Amino acid sequence: MTLERKLSREQIAERAAQELPDGAYVNLGWGIPNLIAAYVPEKAGVIFHSENGILGMGPRARPGEEDYDLVDAMKAPVTILPGGAYFSQVDAHMMTRGGHLDVAVLGGLQVSERGDLANWKVPGAKFSGGIGGAMDIAVGSRRLIITMEHVTKNGEPKIVKTCTYPLTALQCVTTIVTDLAVIDVVPGGLQLREVAPGVSPEDVQRVTEPKLAIAARTPEMRLRAQ
Amino acid sequence: MTLERKLSREQIAERAAQELPDGAYVNLGWGIPNLIAAYVPEKAGVIFHSENGILGMGPRARPGEEDYDLVDAMKAPVTILPGGAYFSQVDAHMMTRGGHLDVAVLGGLQVSERGDLANWKVPGAKFSGGIGGAMDIAVGSRRLIITMEHVTKNGEPKIVKTCTYPLTALQCVTTIVTDLAVIDVVPGGLQLREVAPGVSPEDVQRVTEPKLAIAARTPEMRLRAQ
C-alpha cells in the first residue's frame, strides 16, 4: 500500500532541501543527498562543502566543460561558485569532524531509535566501496539528516530499534527524511514531524520498527510537484 | 686564565655557522644564534626558518625599509629571500616538532652530560620572557646545537652533570659550541671535538663539570679573524 504512494528520490531530495537554513554550510553525501542541491534556491546562500577540499561547490559541469581536477567526492566533474575555496583533504575533514558544518545529509541503510546510523556496508558484502568520509561527517556535523527509502526492497523497516548493519556512528542522526515521512530523533526516541501527501501516521508506524511519538495532528509535506 | 682567551660572541657564531650543511633547513634562536646567519655564505643555500611562519628568511631589513608585518621571532624586521614562503604558526611548529628542520641552534643556560637543556628561565626569576618556541624546537630538530659562553659570569660551569635550572627538554642537544670548545654529546657522555685557539683540552676540562672524553690530539677551531 504505502509502496505505491511513496515519493520519488527527487521528491525526498526536495523535502530534505527545505531543512537547510539560509547561509548554511552543508555537506551532501552519495545517492539521494546528491540530488538536493538542485532544490536549493541560489538566494538562500547555502554553501556546499566537499570532503576532497572544496567549499562553495556549484552544480555539475556542463557537458564539454568538465575539468577533471575539479571533481566532487563522487568523482563527478563539478563547478565552483564565486567565494569558493580549495584546501587539502585534512583541512576538509577539520571542517567535518570539528563541528564547522551546519548540516550534513547522508544516505542511510539503517537508522536506530537512538539515532545510530549504518550507511556504509551491507552485512556479508565482500566489498563495499569503503568507509570514505562518512564516519567523520556523521560524528562532526552539527545536524545530520538521513535521506533514504523508508523500507528495503523486500519491505523491511530501515528505521529500527537497533542497527544490525555495520555502524557508521552512534547517536548522530538528527532527522530522517524518507519517501513516507520526516522524523526527528529526540530525547527518548523518534518524533514523527510530517507525512508524505496521502500517507497517514499509522501507515508510517506500520513500516517503522520502533514506536513513533505522534502528535494529535501531523502535517503533510509540502512539495512543488506531486 | 681561560676567561682572557675566550672567543667573542661573534666568533662563537662564526664557528657554529660551520656546523650548518649546505642546503640545510635551520632555525636560529635568541642571542648568539641570531648572529650566525651573517657567517653563512649565500651559495651554501641554507634556508632559515622562523617559528612565526617564515621559511627562507633573509637578513634584517635595512633602516628605512622595515616592514613590521615581516618580523622574525625576536620581533626584528627582517626580509624574505626568493623561494621563501609564509605560513601559520601551527604549520611553522609542524616543521619544528615534526623533525623537518635539519638543524636548530639555541642559546643555553645549562647543558647536562646527557644532553639535557635548560635555556628559558633562571631559577627564582619572577618572569622570564616565557617559554616561546624553545621546547618544540629542542624536541623536534634533527640536530640541536647550543651556543653559549662556557661559564657563567661568576665563572661557574654551564656544562654540568645535571641541570639545576628549569629544563627545556631532555636529551636533545647534539653539539655545544662555546668560547672555549666544540663538544659533542655522544653515547656515554661528552666528547671534546675542538678547542679555541690557544686553549688546551685541560683548560676546557677545568671549567666543565662532567668528565670530557679527550682524544690524543684535539684540533683548534679555524676562525676567520682571531
Place this chain on the structure above:
Amino acid sequence: MNNKIYPSVDAAVADVSDGASLMFGGFGGAGFPNELIRAVGRKGARNLFAISNNCGTGEGELGVLFKNKQIRRVIAAFPGPQSTYFQQQVEAGEVEYELVPQGILCERMRAYGAGIPAFYSPVGVGTEVAQGKEERSINGRRCILESALGADFALIRALKADPLGNLIYRKAARNFNPVMATAAKVTIVEVNEIVPVGALDPETIVTPSVFVHRIVQVGGAHDA
C-alpha cells in the same frame, strides 16, 4: 544569506560578556587585532580568560585589557619582557596564568578546531610544563597528554576578507590568526579591506569562510 559584515568593532564585540574566553591573534607586533582589543576595552567586560602568545607590550596590544584589569586568567607561551601590567597583576595575585610551549599552544587550538579532544606530545616531558599531566610512553618515546583548547571568541586580524568571510593575511602577520579562527565559537576578524565575493582566488584563500563569523573593516595594520 547571513550577513557577516559588522558596521564597527564595537558592534562586533557587543556580546563579549563578563567571564568570556577569548583568543587573540598576533605575534611579535604583527597581526594583532588591536582595534577589536580596544573595543573590548571600551565594552568593559571583566573577568576574561585570555589565550594569546604574549601578554601585551606596555599599554599596547593586550596591555590595554590588563591595564583595565579586565583579564583574570591567561594561557600564553611568551608573556614577553614588556608585559608590564600583566606582570604587576600576576605578582599582586590578580591574574592566574599558565605557560605553554608555543607549538603546543597552537597545536591545542588546532586540535579543538579539528575535533580532536586530546593528543600525546613529547614536548615538555620532564619539564615544569609536564606537571599534573598524564605521561605515557608511545613507541618508546615519553609523551604527555595535551587537551584541545577552544574559546568563546577568537579576535583576529587579516589583510582582506570577502563578505562570506574568506581571508588572506599579509606576510608574518598571519601567525596565530588562522588557527585561532578554527578554535572559537565566534570568530571575529578585523581587516584592512573587504573585497567583493569572487575577488579572492579560491586557490590562495588561507582561511575559508566557514571559520569566520563576523567581519569589520578597520584602518591599516599599524595605525595607532
Place this chain on the structure above:
Amino acid sequence: MNNKIYPSVDAAVADVSDGASLMFGGFGGAGFPNELIRAVGRKGARNLFAISNNCGTGEGELGVLFKNKQIRRVIAAFPGPQSTYFQQQVEAGEVEYELVPQGILCERMRAYGAGIPAFYSPVGVGTEVAQGKEERSINGRRCILESALGADFALIRALKADPLGNLIYRKAARNFNPVMATAAKVTIVEVNEIVPVGALDPETIVTPSVFVHRIVQVGGAHDA
C-alpha cells in the same frame, strides 16, 4: 645547495625497494602521481605497503601496482568499487588491508608530520574500526586512540614546483597531496611545470620546500 630536481620518474624512485612503505596522493581521479606509480611498476619493487585513499580504478592509478602484484599490505579509506585487482587479491589472501575513516586517515598522516605520536578521536567509536583500539572517555565523550601514520616515501602530484621544492596545486587535485608531503621520509613530487626560484608568491605556496625532497617534471595531469 641540494639539487632536488631529478631527470626522470625512474631516477626519482630508483631506491624504492622491496618492503618499502609508500603514500600515494590523489582522490576521485584528480591529483594522482600516475607517472611515479608507473615508474614504481617498472622498477618492480615488491611486498610494498601502500597508504592511499583508494585502491585503483581498473588498471589505472594504484591498479598498475596491484596488477603487477607488487603490493602486500594496504591502508585505505575507500578502496572503491572499481578496484578490481585489489579486490581479487584480497579474496585470494594475497593482500592484507585495513580500512580507515577518510578524515582519520589524513589526520594520522598530519599527526606524523607534526610530531604527534597519537591522538584521541570520537570517529569510529562503537563501529568495526574501533576494534582493537583503546577507548577512553574525554570530557564525557567516547574516543578511541589513533596513532600517527608515516611512510618511507610519499608519491604526490602538484601543478608547479620551484627548484627548492615549494609547491602549488590545481583545484581539487590538491586533496591528500599536501598532507602526505609532511608524513614521509622522502617526498617525491611529479609536477606539470618547474618554475624559477622566486616565481611562486610566498603568500600562496601550499607546500613549503622543507617538505619536498625530489621533483620531476612530467606531462599534464590527465595524459595517459
